[in-house]
Amino acid sequence: MAIPVEAFYLTPGASGSLQQQIRAMVTQGILAGRFRPGQRMPSSRGLAGHLGISRITVTLAYADLVSGDYLTSAGRSGYFVSETAPLAPQFPVSAPQGEAVDFRALTGGRFSGAARVARPEDWDSYPYPFIYGQADPTLFDHQNWRQCALRALGKRDFAALTSDYYERDDPLLVEQLLRTILPRRGIAAREEEVLLTLGAQNALWIAATLLLGPGRRAGVENPGYPGWRGVVTATGAAAVPVDVDALGLPPERLAADVVFVTPSHQCPTNATMPVERRVALLDAAEAQGFVIVEDDYEFEMSFLKPVAPALKSLDRGGRVIYAGSFSKSVFPGLRLGYLVGPPGFIAEARALRALMLKHPPGHIQRTMAYFLGLGHYDALVNRMKNAYRRRRQVMAEAIADEGLEIAGQGGFGGSSFWMRAAEGVDTEALAIALRAEGVLIEPGRAFFAGDGPKNYYRLAYSSIALPKIAEGVARIARALR
Incomplete structure (x- = not known):
């Protein structure tokens, strides 16, 4: 038939x-x-x-x-x-079963209940998306990334594509990190001091799992990255919030076993920690005996002033664990990051990673290695810097024209503004109301420990087109009025 x-x-x-x-x-x-x-x-x-x-x-x-x-x-x-065409296995379809186990009660909801920044999945369908961390397709180097990916998928790189590296990483990508990325942060490292991860979040989870546990204390920035507080809580350690100021994390307020810090662009205020404070933080770590986890995200986006040296580059006692990622500079879906630390720490981190995943996918590692080695990464970062500089200027002018208040601007660049609304404004309710106007903002409460203020919010310019910025800011101002 x-x-x-x-x-x-x-x-x-x-x-x-x-x-x-x-x-x-x-x-x-x-x-x-x-x-x-x-x-x-x-x-x-x-x-x-x-x-x-x-x-x-x-x-x-x-x-x-x-x-x-x-x-x-x-x-x-x-x-x-075809008589030999692949066929799906035939199994009887069972009726849907009810949940006999209350898994939320069994797990304590300790993971699903963690604070998160609200971002709709269809963010790119909104005309005014002031959403942080998403890739802008107009800036990305599609052609050269495709060429690198095709090369990584070819017969010549078949082993890198298909082999199980066990606990190792692609030596070509590790070499590019050691020669291209880390030296521009002032970091001199050896192969045994680097571990590749599935993005910065995975790197932070590995570091926290190794360094923390019940009875230990983790100093976290307040406001700060919500994901870090969730990771700390999952280890059983106590998250100790430390209020940041215009220069980032104050070393004199620390009393912890491990300290998490974002010195290049503090999350979410964008404050860049000056060298003097970085040295003071290292001195405090030496005096008090704590370890520092440095999340160096967005260091490439220092386009207003020369980038400051990484905290890790000033470390002489081996107390800094450095976490980096390609998510903000290439695209977030890449999920490729790295840890840099003393060989003893990296050996343990490698063994821990092997318990969850052996290594990031080989073809992704090799594609990124080619993208770095052929100079496409540097060209992409330079293009993003120029675009962000223009967008930042237009947004700053629009914010000033509309009389909105910048709570944390940062003087080195970045990709967002940390904003403050009037007392009594609930920015979570504001965000919902603005969606009807085609505008997306990020409410700020998730960045604070405990029951923090509700009147902060973040406006990113990485994902919104330049001509849309002024009107989007105007709509925010009208909603606030």
């Missing part, structure tokens, strides 16, 4: 080329059991006419399906579903 052409239809807005969509329709039909082995496919002319597309498109799709053993060609008799 032939498969009727009516079984095929093109979905408006579907991803992929027409040829890819035809392949997907056929493979899904076979795997779902709707198309059975031996059934005749519609003729290429008939299917093309039914779908309103070129016959050659259908012919090429059929040829591709023949090479994948989904179809067989019988010459003038046409194409048939």
Whole structure:
């Protein structure tokens, strides 16, 4: 029995080329059991006419399906579903089961209850997205990234693509980190002092799991990165909030076993810690015996002043664990970061990582290595700096024109403004109201420990187009009024 052409239809807005969509329709039909082995496919002319597309498109799709053993060609008799086509296993469909176990009570909800910055998944559908940390497709180097990815997927790099590195990392990417990234932060490191991670969040989790536990104290910035407080809580340690000032974390207020700090651009105020305070922080660590975890995110985005040296570069006692990431400088979906620390710490971190995942995917590591080695990364960062500088200037002017208050601006750059509304304003309610106006902002309460103030919010300019900034800020000002 032939498969009727009516079984095929093109979905408006579907991803992929027409040829890819035809392949997907056929493979899904076979795997779902709707198309059975031996059934005749519609003729290429008939299917093309039914779908309103070129016959050659259908012919090429059929040829591709023949090479994948989904179809067989019988010459003038046409194409048939292959007798050896892949088939999905057939299992009886069981009725949905109720939850007999209260897993939230069993786990204590200690992970799902952690504070998070609210960001809608469809943020890019809003005309005025002042959302932090998302990639801007107009700035990204699609062509060269694609070329690097194709090279990493080629036969010459087959081992890097398919091999299990066990607990090791791609030596080519580690070499690029040691030669390209770390030296510009003033950090001289050896291979045994570097571990690749699935982004900075994974790096921070590894560091916290190794260094903290019940009965230990972690000094955290307040306001500060919400994810760090969640990680600390999960270890059983106590998160001790330390109020930051215009220069970042004050060393004289610390009393902890481990201190988490974002010195390049404090999260979320954007304050850059001066060298004098960095030295004072290291002196305090030496005197009190605590370890410092330095999250050096956004150091590449210092476009107003020369970048300050990393805290790790000033460390002479081996007390600083350095965490970096490519999420903000390349794109967040890359999920590729790194830890730098003394060999003893990295050896333990490598063993811990192996308990959860052996290593980040090999082809991602190799693609990033090529992107760095061929100079594309530096060109991308330079393009982002220039764009951010222009956007920051336009946003600063719009904020001033509308009479909004900047709570933490930072003098080195970054990709956002830390804002303060009038007392009594709930920015979580404001954020919901602004969505109806096509505007997305980030309420600030999640950045504070405990029951913090509700009138702070963050405006990022990394994901919003330059011509949209002034109108978006004006809509925020009208909502506040």
